[in-house]
Amino acid sequence: MSKLAEFEGFFNPKSVAFYGASNIMQKFGSIHLTNLLSAGFQGKVIPIHPKEEEILGFKAYKNIKDIPEQVDLAVLAINPQLINIILEDCGQKGVKHVIILSGGFLEVGNKEAQDKMKKIAEKYDIKIMGPNCSGEVVTPNVNITHVPWPPRKGGVSIVSQSGTYAVQPLIAINSKIGLGISKIISVGNEVNTDLVDYLEVFEEDDETTSIGIYFEAVRRGKEFIELLDRINQKKPIVIIPIGQTEAGTRSAKSHTAAITSPGYVIDSVCEQTGVIKVKNSIDMLNLLNAFDSLPLPKGNRVAILTMGGGPGTLMSDLFENNGMQVPMLSKELQMKLKPWMPETASTINPIDLTYSDDMQNFLNVLPEILLKSDEIDSLIFYGLMGTEYFKRLVNVPDFMREHESVVTMKNFGDMMEDFFVALFDEIIEYKEKYQKPIILTCYNTREEKFVAYLQDHGIPVYYPEEGVWTLIRMWQYAKFLKTKNK
Amino acid sequence: MSKLAEFEGFFNPKSVAFYGASNIMQKFGSIHLTNLLSAGFQGKVIPIHPKEEEILGFKAYKNIKDIPEQVDLAVLAINPQLINIILEDCGQKGVKHVIILSGGFLEVGNKEAQDKMKKIAEKYDIKIMGPNCSGEVVTPNVNITHVPWPPRKGGVSIVSQSGTYAVQPLIAINSKIGLGISKIISVGNEVNTDLVDYLEVFEEDDETTSIGIYFEAVRRGKEFIELLDRINQKKPIVIIPIGQTEAGTRSAKSHTAAITSPGYVIDSVCEQTGVIKVKNSIDMLNLLNAFDSLPLPKGNRVAILTMGGGPGTLMSDLFENNGMQVPMLSKELQMKLKPWMPETASTINPIDLTYSDDMQNFLNVLPEILLKSDEIDSLIFYGLMGTEYFKRLVNVPDFMREHESVVTMKNFGDMMEDFFVALFDEIIEYKEKYQKPIILTCYNTREEKFVAYLQDHGIPVYYPEEGVWTLIRMWQYAKFLKTKNK
Numbered sequence: 001m002s003k004l005a006e007f008e009g010f011f012n013p014k015s016v017a018f019y020g021a022s023n024i025m026q027k028f029g030s031i032h033l034t035n036l037l038s039a040g041f042q043g044k045v046i047p048i049h050p051k052e053e054e055i056l057g058f059k060a061y062k063n064i065k066d067i068p069e070q071v072d073l074a075v076l077a078i079n080p081q082l083i084n085i086i087l088e089d090c091g092q093k094g095v096k097h098v099i100i101l102s103g104g105f106l107e108v109g110n111k112e113a114q115d116k117m118k119k120i121a122e123k124y125d126i127k128i129m130g131p132n133c134s135g136e137v138v139t140p141n142v143n144i145t146h147v148p149w150p151p152r153k154g155g156v157s158i159v160s161q162s163g164t165y166a167v168q169p170l171i172a173i174n175s176k177i178g179l180g181i182s183k184i185i186s187v188g189n190e191v192n193t194d195l196v197d198y199l200e201v202f203e204e205d206d207e208t209t210s211i212g213i214y215f216e217a218v219r220r221g222k223e224f225i226e227l228l229d230r231i232n233q234k235k236p237i238v239i240i241p242i243g244q245t246e247a248g249t250r251s252a253k254s255h256t257a258a259i260t261s262p263g264y265v266i267d268s269v270c271e272q273t274g275v276i277k278v279k280n281s282i283d284m285l286n287l288l289n290a291f292d293s294l295p296l297p298k299g300n301r302v303a304i305l306t307m308g309g310g311p312g313t314l315m316s317d318l319f320e321n322n323g324m325q326v327p328m329l330s331k332e333l334q335m336k337l338k339p340w341m342p343e344t345a346s347t348i349n350p351i352d353l354t355y356s357d358d359m360q361n362f363l364n365v366l367p368e369i370l371l372k373s374d375e376i377d378s379l380i381f382y383g384l385m386g387t388e389y390f391k392r393l394v395n396v397p398d399f400m401r402e403h404e405s406v407v408t409m410k411n412f413g414d415m416m417e418d419f420f421v422a423l424f425d426e427i428i429e430y431k432e433k434y435q436k437p438i439i440l441t442c443y444n445t446r447e448e449k450f451v452a453y454l455q456d457h458g459i460p461v462y463y464p465e466e467g468v469w470t471l472i473r474m475w476q477y478a479k480f481l482k483t484k485n486k
Numbered sequence: 487m488s489k490l491a492e493f494e495g496f497f498n499p500k501s502v503a504f505y506g507a508s509n510i511m512q513k514f515g516s517i518h519l520t521n522l523l524s525a526g527f528q529g530k531v532i533p534i535h536p537k538e539e540e541i542l543g544f545k546a547y548k549n550i551k552d553i554p555e556q557v558d559l560a561v562l563a564i565n566p567q568l569i570n571i572i573l574e575d576c577g578q579k580g581v582k583h584v585i586i587l588s589g590g591f592l593e594v595g596n597k598e599a600q601d602k603m604k605k606i607a608e609k610y611d612i613k614i615m616g617p618n619c620s621g622e623v624v625t626p627n628v629n630i631t632h633v634p635w636p637p638r639k640g641g642v643s644i645v646s647q648s649g650t651y652a653v654q655p656l657i658a659i660n661s662k663i664g665l666g667i668s669k670i671i672s673v674g675n676e677v678n679t680d681l682v683d684y685l686e687v688f689e690e691d692d693e694t695t696s697i698g699i700y701f702e703a704v705r706r707g708k709e710f711i712e713l714l715d716r717i718n719q720k721k722p723i724v725i726i727p728i729g730q731t732e733a734g735t736r737s738a739k740s741h742t743a744a745i746t747s748p749g750y751v752i753d754s755v756c757e758q759t760g761v762i763k764v765k766n767s768i769d770m771l772n773l774l775n776a777f778d779s780l781p782l783p784k785g786n787r788v789a790i791l792t793m794g795g796g797p798g799t800l801m802s803d804l805f806e807n808n809g810m811q812v813p814m815l816s817k818e819l820q821m822k823l824k825p826w827m828p829e830t831a832s833t834i835n836p837i838d839l840t841y842s843d844d845m846q847n848f849l850n851v852l853p854e855i856l857l858k859s860d861e862i863d864s865l866i867f868y869g870l871m872g873t874e875y876f877k878r879l880v881n882v883p884d885f886m887r888e889h890e891s892v893v894t895m896k897n898f899g900d901m902m903e904d905f906f907v908a909l910f911d912e913i914i915e916y917k918e919k920y921q922k923p924i925i926l927t928c929y930n931t932r933e934e935k936f937v938a939y940l941q942d943h944g945i946p947v948y949y950p951e952e953g954v955w956t957l958i959r960m961w962q963y964a965k966f967l968k969t970k971n972k
Contacts, residue, residue, distance in 0.1 A: 025895035162796020310648020
């Protein structure tokens with residue numbers, strides 16, 4: 001049986017039973033149930049409750065065994081003292097997949113209760129996610145977490161030994177990064193499914209293109225390292241190790257049952273396997289976004305196409321100080337660029353268009369000339385004022401609002417939206433056509449519509465220096481693969 | 487005459503003449519004029535135009551010499567070939583401060599025109615900002631840039647040799663960082679006022695608490711270094727050097743008239759003066775925000791108060807690996823915290839409240855106990871779901887909307903807004919009362935109201951690891967001062 005099939009009940013349940021949901025919306029169980037529905041879940045939702053007949057509009061059962069149909073997944077957010085009793089019920093009902101959100105087990109020293117849980121699971125062949133976990137996200141329609149920000153569908157899968165890091169960055173994913181998620185798994189205390197299991201799932205899973213790991217400790221070290229080594233050659237893995245100083249370890253111990261390992265262990269694992277280590281959750285998500293959206297750079301030569309001298313210069317510095325090149329373009333290539341640029345603009349690289357207002361040249365003509373050439377392997381843009389810019393520009397004092405030129409500008413701004421979309425559609429096509437990474441950078445986030453449009457269509461948009469670091473790390477990964485496969 | 491008084495015409499003009507504004511809103515000059523008005527400028531705005539009688543509702547003059555009243559500041563966004571003729575007019579009119587936005591001078595090799603500009607300025611005793619610059623922001627009411635995102639008033643002043651970096655990060659300042667600005671100056675080609683002049687202004691200026699520099703090259707090296715050394719002991723300075731590799735230098739040359747210096751020069755200047763060097767524009771703004779908002783830490787001991795184990799652990803790691811301590815709290819202090827925490831929660835430090843829903847304890851009771859103690863020097867929070875969280879939670883499928891508990895939750899969410907504000911007002915008070923830095927971290931940005939409220943009231947809010955790095959750098963600065971003043 002494939003690993004994916006074994007875990008099907010977590011990833012594609014047709015019916016989900018909820019313990020702990022009630023008619024009090026603030027209850028943790030109610031929030032998980034509601035978030036699942038809001039994510040557009042199409043299956044059956046069945047609350048189990050000792051007293052209520054109906055919960056949030058759904059028929060409730062007193063015992064899972066009273067439910068006539070099959071239950072694929074049970075979600076438990078109840079008093080830990082009841083968990084093992086309920087688990088026994090679930091087993092008798094034939095439920096094979098259970099998410100236990102409740103804590104109160106090994107992480108607080110209650111080994112006995114967790115051992116008992118493991119035994120019951122074994123007896124009934126139940127796979128448990130948790131206990132003491134934050135649940136899961138499986139796009140497009142499953143969000144069994146307490147965070148009501150379901151992400152768009154994409155190829156990034158994340159497995160996390162921190163419940164908080166599994167789910168709370170969803171807020172930034174939604175408002176800033178816009179990356180596409182396939183699966184997010186919070187493993188909790190890993191009573192009978194662990195980090196290694198979910199990595200095996202991600203390896204098999206065609207929907208997963210790149211993998212993030214929040215790592216605290218591993219119970220199966222050998223398998224883990226072998227797996228990192230094997231998977232990372234097909235799907236890039238980014239890891240954040242946590243709990244590697246005295247204070248960090250103290251903290252980790254207090255909230256999971258894990259024994260953390262000192263930093264140098266994971267450093268050497270990363271060196272050996274090529275897995276990319278970062279120290280910042282936003283950096284990890286930015287990088288996964290690029291891996292999911294873009295082809296890998298085939299070499300280290302970058303073209304910078306900029307609407308501002310300063311960012312073009314700082315980008316050049318960062319690239320050249322970190323193993324990439326911003327090469328001078330050949331005379332021939334410069335001659336091809338020249339006709340489409342202001343007379344005084346620099347064609348050398350960075351290609352600096354500051355103050356040009358010809359968006360078609362900036363976003364379509366020049367990029368295509370650059371991407372087509374064999375002198376560069378990646379393209380990074382800086383600078384773009386979108387439609388939000390125009391809206392703010394015409395947010396003038398009252399007495400000016402009716403002025404003809406202000407009205408014209410307002411209409412112009414409204415029109416720009418469609419115009420931009422057409423220009424961006426070209427860029428999205430270039431990525432496929434030329435198979436080179438294309439990154440946009442600016443200071444706007446997803447409140448600017450064009451940013452959301454690009455991100456949702458596979459062109460990452462970052463703050464300027466973030467974009468540079470992301471490309472540098474992509475190249476480091478690509479280089480690792482080249483060396484490995486020599 | 488004080489430096490501030492010398493530059494008064496830039497910072498507090500009563501009347502501003504605009505060259506290049508017209509009844510076509512898209513024109514660069516029109517945009518600058520409009521942005522000034524939208525920022526709430528209370529003085530007189532006077533367009534100068536060869537043909538029009540009226541521009542954007544304002545009476546226009548054909549020549550500045552026709553204006554009956556005094557003109558404090560002239561802003562020039564016109565064809566570079568006309569600049570020196572107009573400058574002569576300005577001189578005859580007695581204008582003492584001129585911002586020249588137009589490029590086309592030394593940065594494109596036109597030394598002659600720039601030398602002539604300098605001579606005219608000398609003849610009439612005119613101070614020029616520029617040419618080839620992006621203008622200025624002087625809060626609360628002056629925004630003479632093309633970026634329509636005026637920032638809130640605060641103590642951060644920035645001087646930039648990159649026009650783009652001077653003004654375009656205003657977008658992120660507005661949507662993410664929320665820092666308060668006093669002045670932003672884009673120096674351009676520095677024809678007769680330069681980096682050193684504006685640093686002298688910032689030194690004198692009581693409204694400036696901390697200083698950011700985008701640095702490409704310096705014309706008066708000795709004065710610059712002496713000034714950095716002196717100012718940085720009173721007001722922290724953060725610098726981003728740009729243009730220090732071969733490609734970076736090539737780029738810098740093409741858009742300013744500057745000769746950049748290799749990286750090791752600025753490294754040694756920073757080491758000598760304690761000025762903080764960063765490589766990322768968002769990092770710089772985050773750090774300036776902290777310097778402007780918070781007292782300096784008096785020691786390296788941090789308390790972490792967290793709503794999530796993982797972030798608490800990673801924060802601990804980052805602090806302890808970078809010169810700060812997350813000390814175990816004394817038994818006595820732990821006993822004081824205990825009554826206000828869930829039974830299973832960790833009191834050791836990080837203080838982990840995961841899943842507690844008592845916001846009053848998290849935001850007021852526990853922080854005050856910690857800040858009052860002499861065991862810690864700074865406090866950092868992780869985790870907070872604000873009112874946006876509640877709004878999204880009740881964004882349920884239609885059939886559930888009228889359910890009593892959903893309606894109750896919705897009302898609860900609406901009520902929370904005032905409740906949160908009351909809790910945050912306490913935190914804002916603690917900062918003054920205990921004179922210790924307090925930083926909040928979460929994945930929300932300013933679209934969440936409480937983030938904006940806190941930032942606007944002097945409590946910085948960052949992504950988790952951003953907050954840690956900011957505090958680490960604050961401590962590095964504080965330690966530098968201690969050593970220096972020994």
